[in-house]
Amino acid sequence: MNNTPPSPRRPLTERRKAATRFEIARAAAELFTERGPDATSAEEIADRAGVALRTFYRYFRNKQDAVGPLLAVGAERWRVLLAAAVPGTPLPEALERTLTEALAVPEDGTAEGLRRTRALLRAAVRDPALRAVWYRVNQESEERLVPVLARLAGPDADPLELRLAAAVAVDALRIGLEVWAESNAPDGPPGAPGTGAGSPAGPVLRCLREVSSGLRPLAPAARAVR
Structure with a gap:
């Protein structure tokens, strides 16, 4: 029997933010895999993730930082x-x-x-x-x-x-x-x-x-x- 108490469910806003972060991270990883970091821009990552560039920079400092959640x-x-x-x-x-x-x-x-x-x-x-x-x-x-x-x-x-x-x-x-x-x-x-x-x-x-x-x-x- 598992007596570990269930983790408290995060508010919907937090879950949406986490989902957005992960979508951006996955888009960055896909582009880095296809082209390499040097040939990928923050704008291209944002476009692949379906978010505005300002949204990208709200979550990440630079393009390399974007893959942090995935790693x-x-x-x-x-x-x-x-x-x-x-x-x-x-x-x-x-x-x-x-x-x-x-x-x-x-x-x-x-x-x-x-x-x-x-x-x-x-x-x-x-x-x-x-x-x-x-x-x-x-x-x-x-x-x-x-x-x-x-x-x-x-x-x-x-x-x-x-x-x-x-x-x-x-x-x-x-x-x-x-x-x-x-x-x-x-x-x-x-x-x-x-x-x-x-x-x-x-x-x-x-x-x-x-x-x-x-x-x-x-x-x-x-x-x-x-």
Whole structure:
């Protein structure tokens, strides 16, 4: 039985804003995949998304920034799954199980979404502004992961170890995805694009296992000596 309370439903205006942000992000990703960031303008992204240019700039600072929501989808899905894990679950076990589940579903559930993600990560190698967005997304993911791990570990967990565990987990995801993006592996079978030899799960889980082998159960915080 899942005793996790349901997330409060966001107001309609917030949901519409989130939907608009994601539509712009998807349009930017499609154009970057087709032409590359250099050959794509903010005006073209806005036109593809069906919004005015002023609407584009209301949500994003520049064209590279527009793909941020898309790059953050996987990490957000991972955090939701971790938040639903049973408190006290060994950290390496919880991280691997939820990450495997999160990676099984590409950005939009299709092989095309997987190809888009791979194209964005490859483009980030050559585009410093796009790379900065990717690093920012990972930094924000690390910060948001800390309270999720704190809930799993309990109130006595050491804050230093919590931050270290969050950094290790997010870096494993980032490096694994970058290695997968630069590889020549196929994008996986059409019926299950997030699984199989061509999915990002292989290199990401390998990274996670390598680094999490050094993660011990989160210890209680050191208490002041009276």
